[in-house]
Amino acid sequence: MTESRKNNSWLKPALEFGPLVLFFVVFMRFRDRTFTLGGTEYTGFIVATLVFIPVLVLSTLALWRLTGRLSPMQIATLVLVVVFGGLSVWLNDPKFFKMKPTIIYLIFAGLLGLSLILRRNWLELVMSEALPMTAEGWRVLSGRMTVLFLGLAGANEIVWRTMSETAWVNFKTFGLTIIMVVFFVLNAKLFERHALPKDAD
Structure with a gap:
């Protein structure tokens, strides 16, 4: 290297x-x-x-x-x-910055939901190099990530509106990252089941 x-x-x-x-x-x-x-x-x-x-x-x-x-x-x-x-x-006013994750997650949930309706693998365009999978695998992952982003948007709203600033900062810094990592770990079987065969090279 x-x-x-x-x-x-x-x-x-x-x-x-x-x-x-x-x-x-x-x-x-x-x-x-x-x-x-x-x-x-x-x-x-x-x-x-x-x-x-x-x-x-x-x-x-x-x-x-x-x-x-x-x-x-x-x-x-x-x-x-x-x-x-x-x-x-x-x-x-801190509330505008605290609302930012909610808006990001809603945007991506909307885009992924639209890709499912239009039968387009937009998620594959972004992640195909890291996760080479079949079209069916991307369809399933898109659906699951749509639900994930909606859940994260709701969780962010609950935390910043009902908890302290320190709680929200901890949630944003560590909680959201941990949730994303756990999500991909739990989907390891999906990645394995729909993985594309590797090239001989």
């Missing part, structure tokens, strides 16, 4: 998860403090959001430079973070 490949093996996940980890660290460090800028008081949550937005922009640009492309989810996440995170900072 070349040196560049070794670097890419850790650099890509660092760029993908680094901004979220930084948001968590900044929030936990300043969650009990307020900052006055221009005569307006800002909570630690707003400060963490203010740090998160430019870092995510820079890391996404670095990912694009590193890999040569961005997935639809990365692009949608970047746009919604800039829009809703920007609104939270501009209006000094």
